[in-house]
Amino acid sequence: MPRAVECRSEYTYAQRPSALLWAGRRREVAAVLAEWRAPGGKGFRVRAVDGAVFVVTYVEQFDEWQIQLIGDASQTTQDAG
Numbered sequence: 254m255p256r257a258v259e260c261r262s263e264y265t266y267a268q269r270p271s272a273l274l275w276a277g278r279r280r281e282v283a284a285v286l287a288e289w290r291a292p293g294g295k296g297f298r299v300r301a302v303d304g305a306v307f308v309v310t311y312v313e314q315f316d317e318w319q320i321q322l323i324g325d326a327s328q329t330t331q332d333a334g
Contacts, residue, residue, distance in 0.1 A: 257320055258270050258273045258274070267294075270297055270309050273299075273301070273307065273318075275301075280301040280302065282302075283299075283302045285298070286300055293312060293314055294310055294314075295311045296310045297310075305322060305324070306323050307320055307321060
């Protein structure tokens with residue numbers, strides 16, 4: 254089974270996600286919007302090339318990725334004033 258998240262790992266594992274598998278499709282990461290370190294892992298908020306926004310968390314203890322969709326291109330803000 255392929256990993257749910259592909260990542261850059263230059264000096265440590267799970268340095269930055271570069272692509273993820275969601276709903277059976279591989280989605281390339283266009284931008285890392287935020288990243289943080291938490292007890293037991295690392296977290297990232299990323300925007301995929303298609304505009305979908307995800308929270309991606311690496312849980313070190315279990316060596317697994319968790320992915321949560323938090324927004325997509327259809328949820329852009331249109332109330333600009």
